[in-house]
Amino acid sequence: MGWWDKKPEERGRWVLDPLVAVGPLRFGMRHEEVKAALGGKWNGGGQGTADGWHWTPYDEDCVTAVYDQDGYLVGVQVAAMGGPFVRLDDVELISRVPSEARAEILGLAARRGAEVTTNRGGDPQIAAWGLSMTTEQEWGWLPEGHVGRMDTVITSALFTAPGVADDAAASVIAGYDVRDLVANPGSWPVTPDDERPRWGWAPLEQVGPLRFGMSPHQVAAALDEAPAGRTGAFPFWYWKESGQWSLHTDHFEGAGVTAQYWAPDGIPQLGAVTVHGRTGPQLHYEGIPLVGITPSVLEAAIIQHVEDHDLGLRFSPAGAAVPDGPHLYLDATRAGDTSVSEPTFFTEDWHL
Incomplete structure (x- = not known):
């Protein structure tokens, strides 16, 4: 099933346990354990790096797992389109309007006393929760009757294990060192x-x-x-x-x-x-x-x-x-x- 065929009720509903687990995936799992936790579904694929880290996509679930050089799960990226909905307390993190999600995340962080910084994409990241927010172009069914891109973006997220910087995990997925990219300060002004x-x-x-x-x-x-x-x-x-x-x-x-x-x-x-x-x-x-x-x-x-x-x-x-x-x-x-x-x-x- 492609993400475009998934109804909201057919997407997973996961809970984030910061630095411990996201949904059924616990940091420290091996690939076979991750696959089993996702129902045994894996389409193959993935890529490794020189120091032994690698990423593996699980397309049906719309998540990507990052493993360290010892083969342990250290990062999980959840896609905006088709990925499971992930909740932390009363805040939904995935497939949200970015500004609305940001406001709720900042409010939760203030109540919990967690420090919020800005990642290279310009979105909130909270090291104490292993959370780095991202966004993707939104797609949906158009009036013409086919799937197409919308004019909006919605939230996705990268969740990491203790001691794993979001830049390191993102680099493995992207295939280059994200430190070489120009950082966004968290604003998106458009020149008239x-x-x-x-x-x-x-x-x-x-x-x-x-x-x-x-x-x-x-x-x-x-x-x-x-x-x-x-x-x-x-x-x-x-x-x-x-x-x-x-x-x-x-x-x-x-x-x-x-x-x-x-x-x-x-x-x-x-x-x-x-x-x-x-x-x-x-x-x-x-x-x-x-x-x-x-x-x-x-x-x-x-x-x-x-x-x-x-x-x-x-x-x-x-x-x-x-x-x-x-x-x-x-x-x-x-x-x-x-x-x-x-x-x-x-x-x-x-x-x-």
Whole structure:
């Protein structure tokens, strides 16, 4: 059963016992014990790291387990869509409006005397409870009769064992060191459209001042800005030291873009540009603004244009309608409890 087929009453209802267990999963369990606790369901899959940590998805339950180098359960990530509902006292943590969940979590923490900090995603984390809140794009049944992404985000969460930092567990799942990412302070301001610079773009050639094939140094020079954060990986075991470290992205906060690199000849060169939905410059496709737009509004405009001009239409992995041909990918990024459009422009043979 996929998450889209699950009714609320068909999802599990778990209770968090901080630093001890979440639902039937107790920290310190082995994989076979976790699988048994989830009814013996496991679709296979997972990945390991150089120091022996690994993660395993349990897709039917919409949870991901993180195991340490000794094979013991140290983290559980519960998905917003289809995952079990998790409660701590009278606070429901999963599939909530983020601002509402945050207010209730802060209230509970105040009553219990627990310290609340902000994680790198900008959401509450409470080390004393092994709790780190996260969010995901909300999906649901659309009026057209099919499942699609909504304009809103809802809460998910990562639960960890004692002494396990949420960054460490999140790194294992993400496949890179989350410390290399720019931290969100806990706010999601969106720049008004009339205050954004206007950039042009030419498919397969350039985005604003950035030309595909540029080196990282040339990208920084073209933007007149040093990257605020960057991600990369070693070729075999994620971020651990094994082989030559490879640069994947440079994040430019001032310009509001992320440069993505590939190295077909062994040397990093610009292969894609993501324009930040909340703060990046505005770009247009046939007169349609692409950046910082309510996703459903943008999708309706794209579909109408395609129908009016008898063009091809495809859907991105993120579920967005995209005109066929211009090497354009449309995603969405969080803007508080909602989301705004965030496009990526890429060169030929680039794999998103």
